[in-house]
Amino acid sequence: MKYIDPHIHMVSRTTDDYMAMAQAGCVCITEPAFWNGFDRGSVEGFRDYFLQLTEYEPRRAGKYHIDYYSWICINPKEADDPSFAREVISIIPEFLESQRVVGIGEIGLNKNTKNELMILQEQIALAEEYDQLILVHTPHLEDKLKGTRLIMDAIGANSGINPDKVLIDHAEEHTVAEILDRGYWAGLTIYPNTKCTPQRAADIVEIYGPDRIWINSASDWGQSDPLSVPKMRFEMKQRGHSEELIEKVTYGNPIEFLSQSEKFNYYYE
Numbered sequence: 001m002k003y004i005d006p007h008i009h010m011v012s013r014t015t016d017d018y019m020a021m022a023q024a025g026c027v028c029i030t031e032p033a034f035w036n037g038f039d040r041g042s043v044e045g046f047r048d049y050f051l052q053l054t055e056y057e058p059r060r061a062g063k064y065h066i067d068y069y070s071w072i073c074i075n076p077k078e079a080d081d082p083s084f085a086r087e088v089i090s091i092i093p094e095f096l097e098s099q100r101v102v103g104i105g106e107i108g109l110n111k112n113t114k115n116e117l118m119i120l121q122e123q124i125a126l127a128e129e130y131d132q133l134i135l136v137h138t139p140h141l142e143d144k145l146k147g148t149r150l151i152m153d154a155i156g157a158n159s160g161i162n163p164d165k166v167l168i169d170h171a172e173e174h175t176v177a178e179i180l181d182r183g184y185w186a187g188l189t190i191y192p193n194t195k196c197t198p199q200r201a202a203d204i205v206e207i208y209g210p211d212r213i214w215i216n217s218a219s220d221w222g223q224s225d226p227l228s229v230p231k232m233r234f235e236m237k238q239r240g241h242s243e244e245l246i247e248k249v250t251y252g253n254p255i256e257f258l259s260q261s262e263k264f265n266y267y268y269e
């Protein structure tokens with residue numbers, strides 16, 4: 001069976017990972033712009049990164065028959081200096097023209113500061129202006145519930161944004177109900193340590209149902225697992241769930257959400 005990993009940072013992964021993912025059934029990925037493990041010192045550093053996400057990485061994925069799309073933004077961790085963040089935002093529109101870019105992301109909050117919130121609002125406005133999908137990163141651990149609410153309030157305050165076109169990622173047991181209730185999509189991230197395990201993600205799908213939920217690895221340069229989506233699929237299989245249900249959350253749902261972007265032309269087969 002095929003699957004999609006709709007949130008993974010392949011710029012931080014090896015080509016062996018592409019090979020292993022392809023062998024496990026991965027046919028398509030989307031890669032959000034994020035904090036690369038260090039603060040970039042100039043706007044040109046971001047420009048090179050955005051070029052990597054729109055030109056180089058799609059070709060590398062293509063060698064393993066994996067269809068590749070990306071999201072562009074300045075991430076919350078590097079958005080605490082407003083004048084620098086605005087310079088980066090000023091170069092984003094040229095990358096939104098790329099046929100590989102499906103939206104603005106992953107935007108959100110890191111330490112929930114005023115500056116971060118202001119830059120978040122400006123990037124939400126950018127998504128509205130250019131009619132882009134939005135992918136949201138929610139903070140970790142104890143700040144998660146508060147940060148998730150602050151972000152949803154900021155998006156909700158912009159009446160030009162359709163909640164159907166927004167996915168709030170790294171949802172957990174205590175945030176998923178509110179995300180879905182407010183009309184957004186929810187992402188469950190499977191991580192070896194923090195975030196969800198395959199078992200917890202399967203529990204959440206059992207409790208809240210399979211609609212408007214996608215599963216991803218958010219695999220990056222840290223301790224993470226590029227094969228965590230197939231591991232979640234196996235967990236669901238072990239529990240006796242149907243192939244149809246497993247396919248819906250790990251293949252059909254990402255296609256349904258992403259197809260709202262006219263750039264996304266991976267069709268359900």
Ligand SMILES: [Zn+2]
Pocket residue numbers: 007009032034106137218
């Ligand atoms: Zn991420």
